[in-house]
Amino acid sequence: MPRLSVIPLLRKFYLRLLLVGAFSMPSVSFAQDFESSLQNQPRIVKLTLREAVNFVLDNNITVKNAKMDFVKADTAELKNLSQYAWTLVGSFSKTKTTLPSNNNNVLSGQKISNDRIAMGFQKQFQTQTFFSMELSHTRFDSNAFETAAAAARLGAVGPLLAAPPQYTDALTVTLAQEFLKYSFGATEKDRQKVLKQNAVIRRDELVDILSQLVVKTLVDYWTLSVYDSQVATFEKLEKNTRNIRDLTIRKRNLGLSESFEVNQWTSALTQTENSLERARLARSESERNLIRILNVDPSSKVAGITDLHEKVPTDINPERDYKYALDHRIDLRNLARQREIAEVELRIKQAEDMPSLRVTGSYSTRGQTFLNPMQNYVNPETGMMSFRYPEKTLGIALSYPLFDIGIKTDIRDAKLKMDTLIKQEVDLKAQIKEELENRYNSIVAGAELLETANRRRDEAEKFYQGVQLRFSQGRFTAVVVKSALDGLIQAELQVAQARINFNIDIVRYDLARNYIFEKFGVNIKQIVDELSKTDLESVVSQPGK
Known part of the structure; x- marks a missing residue:
């Protein structure tokens, strides 16, 4: 009896194990499938305006290339400085x-050997001063009076005149200075200033390129929003058209509509489905283009920007923004820099028309011996360190360009360039003022158009809802319903387009006053400083490359 009483308990135990296994195994499998499905789902990129701007600056390929060009902007300036580097020189001959064999060569000999090796360093200074120091060694050997025939010409004295190889060592210091032309390096400083300004202009142009790229990205992002609106509108149109077609079929079955009305709505439904498919394709193409610009995973999906303006921003004031633009517009600042460069280039061209007076002096202490080269370094009597046998040279070179039409032409062109840049600067200021006024007028007009489009959309929607209700009651024909539906669709599309155009006008206004980065919280100065620091660190860490 006790054993029989245990059987039901065992049955219950095994049944529970079976149930646990049956439900736990599918749950584990379901969890794994669910996790893998989440991993396979495409990443959805949805950014605000500020996030989109920062995302582009961090990831876009064009921006990355522009940053590299930014680092290389001072290449010409650094290359020009290389001419003032210390240079190690050496030579061997x-x-x-x-x-x-004749009487002329008796004293000098028939076979002469002259070998010279030299090493030193030199430097050209910006003050037009040249300095060099050279250590040289010369071996001279001649067979004069070494042969019996040559020595016999002078009798018993001839063999005494034969000499072994002669070793001459010298330490030479050379100093040269330009006294008239280039004003002791003032002209070279002007050249450096021109190269520095050109580097600044190049970097500012790259910053301007980044600004325009940001604006283009925002426009592309908003274009995607337009396509989103088109897709949503055509989906709504397709749904409504299908409902009306189905309602018309029911009315035809009741004898309240004709068969051709069903054909009309079937054709309209097909046309709507085609329009919806075209909108989806256009949206997909725009999305792929935006994914390429953002440089994200090609399998990602991009959602449109939602934080769009509906009203005129309160921080827009054309008069105040004109003053701001005069201080911050990159093209205006670069034009002012180009005018300064033209003034400096005029001074450089005028310096080329000056006479040149170059004075060169050198001092060489020498040592000479027949024993061995080391004697020229250690012998206090005849060696170089005795300074008893110096060689001193002084040279003066004077040149003056006479009737040089080329230099006169360069001076004339530099003056004309200055005048042209001054006029361009005045004209650009007027263009900036006009551009800001036109952009502001476009913003105001765009706000009015957007408000009008919203009202029209609301009225069209009310009209369509009313007509659709009465059509189901048999009061209106299908033609009236289709006309009301077409009007609603056009109103929806006009609202979306007006909203995007309004925001594009705003961002173009910000571009006109060069307020793009400030508006979206991008510290462009910090980016410039980091790039310059990176450039400097690369130069310091790789001095030999």
Whole structure:
């Protein structure tokens, strides 16, 4: 009996195990499938305006290339400084001369060997000063009076005149200075200033390119929003058209509509489905283009920007923004820099018309011996360190360009360039003022158009809802319903387009006053400083490359 009483308990135990296994295994499998499905789902990128701007600056390929060009903007300036670097120089020459046997060559010998090796360093300074120091060694050997025939010409004295190789070592210091032309380096400083300004202009142009790229990205993002609106509108149109077609079929079955009305709505439904498919394709193409610009995973999906303006921003004031633009517009600042460069270039061209007076002096202490080269360094009597046998040279070179039409032409062109840039600067200021006024007028007009489009959309929607209700009651024909539906669709599309155009006008106004980065919280100065710091660190860490 006790054993029989245990059987039901065992049955219950095994049944519970079976149920646990049956429900736990599918749950584990379902969890794994669900997790893998989440991983396979495309990433959805949805950004605000500020996030979109920062995302582009961090990830876009064009921006990355522009940053590299930004670092290379001072290439010409750095290359120009290389001419003032210390230079290690060295030379080696070997000369052997063979002459015929005659009276002229008795004293010098028929076979002469002259070998020279030298090493030193030199530097050209910006003050037009040249300095060099050279250590040289010369070996001179001649067979004069070494042969019996040559020595016999002078009798018993001849063999005494034969000499072994002669070693001459010298330490030479050379200093040269330009006294008239280039004003002791003032002209070279002007050249450096021109290269520096060109580097600043190049960097500012790259910043302007980044600003325009940001604006283009925002426009592309908003264009995607327009396509989203088109897709949503045509989906709504397709749904409503299908409902009306189905309602017309029911009315035809009741004898309240004709068969051709069903055909009309079937054709309208097909046309709407085609329009919906075209809108989806256009939206997909715009999305792929935006994914490429944002440089995200190609399998990602991009959602349109939702934080759009509906009213005129309160921080827009054309008069105040004109003053702001005069201080911050990159093209205006670069034009002012170009005018300054033209003034400096005029001074450089005028310096080229000056006479040149170059004075060069050198001092060389020498040592000479027949024993071995080391004697020229250690012998206090005849060695170089005795300074008893110096060689001193002084040279003066004077030149003056006479009737040089090329220099006169360069001076004339530099003056004309200055006048042209001054006029361009005045004209650009007027263009900026006009551009801001036109952009502001477009914003005001766009706000009015957007408000009008919203009212029209609301009225069209009310009209369509009323007509559709009465059509179901048999009061209106299908033609009236279709006309009301077409009007509603056009109103929806006009609202979306007006909203996007209004925001595009706002961002173009910000571009006109160069307020793009400030508006979206991008510290462009910090980006510039970081790039310059990176450039400097790369130069310091790789001095030999």
